Amino acid sequence: MYFNSREITDKGQVDWLTVLMYVVFLILGWLSVYAASYDIENAVSWFDLSDRATMQLVWIGTSLMLAFALLKIDAGFYETYAFVFYLIGIFLLIVTYLVAPEINGSRSWLVLGPVRLQPAEFMKFIIALALAKVFSLYDFRLMQWKNLILTLSIILFPAFWVVLQSETGTALVYLSFLLVLYREGLPGGILFVLLAAIVYFVLGIKFSDTQVGLFSLGEFITLILIILFTAVLVRNYVKRKKDVFVILGMPASLFLIAFVVSLFGTTINWGFMALVALVSVVVYLLFLFFLYRKREYMYILVFVIGSFVFLESTEYVFNDVLQPHQRIRIEVALGMKQDLQGAGYHVGQSKIAIGSGGFSGKGFLNGTQTKLKYVPEQDTDFIFCTIGEEAGFVGSSIVLILYLCFILRLIYLAERQTTTFGRVYGYGVVSVFLFHLMINIGMVVGMMPVIGIPLPFFSYGGSSLWGFTLLLFIFLRLDKSRRKE
């Protein structure tokens, strides 16, 4: 009997559960776009292409066709041409930067007659493919310098061009691919350092107004935090309990002595004390390094000093590198400024809209806050407001839980891949979706600064819907032809 391996591999089923969730998202998304763009006063006639809901229907239709086509293409195609896609993608990004007209302050739209495309959206699946291809090269090990630099430049090079197009939000989405690197062997320590940097930044900015002696309150808290993090790192990487004890004990006794002295009426410069505590930790680490010659101590030392330098530079970065609108968005998200008329307007209105929904919502098409256009961008980036207002807590919960199931399903699919290519691509898909959800819903409910990225499958827009469809269905195609064990 004629029998080859392709026949075996292609007998797999498409993961219908994911497809079902995709279709449910499309339906709910279209209803939301319809509700958000519904004009109470002059409702347009049914099937008018100038109407955004009808236009979205066209995008959905084409996306479904695209999805079908993607499932028909041979799985090997994506792996073979991954780098070709990448080159085309980079080329399009550069061309877009050079020729694109300025629309809403960004130069990311490629205008081709009646159609406007945003190549940055398509770059997401292209980067995921390129990463997957690199990881599946023969004898690839992430933690070699050459490979690490190659991997990072695959992510950062397009991000650079996207930043030039003033689409900082999309560039941040590319950074979510760092999660993929973590799954493929990037040490957790590096992720910890990145997380620590975010914490320092937030603390340093949020409490920058109150002074504690030499430093601001934010810097003071961060200095203490650096000492705690150092103790955690020493505990995890050197595993000598005595060191942990000394690293925590020295600053603690220093502060205790200072506190006792302050009881006798001496004013203590607490900021200076924190600095002394940190310096004592540094000196102790240096001492340990020269005593035991262990590389771990050096790494931790670099972490401590790097943390301090980073902390001291946050204020400069915040005031001089970030643009004014980005600065104010961060201040609004951290609750330092309200500015309901200006930068806080989006979030203020979106919170009122969600809040007015109540437990079960006002009902489909009955949302007054969104209908009367109080919320800006309500059918694109702020579409979650419409759900919050018209479907209430129940509706928002259902959507959130659906998304959670979707992400968990994707992780399950990624884990069951039998090839490195499939697994890396799968995790790329997971990270992109997760990042979009976290940032988008976070900004709508005021937990995150306003970063203009769409809610997958819900937000109005052809490029983003096509981009997500490509991302998802290429993965489903790879999953379909995975080898059965």
Added chain:
Amino acid sequence: MKIVLLFLIINFSIYLCNVFYIQYNEGYLFYFN
């Protein structure tokens, strides 16, 4: 793997609580409709 699941579930719960908090804070939850 367990850490990832835990992270996801905690994260989504925070978001859910936040939606709930906004609706509670605006004072409409439970007695608006």
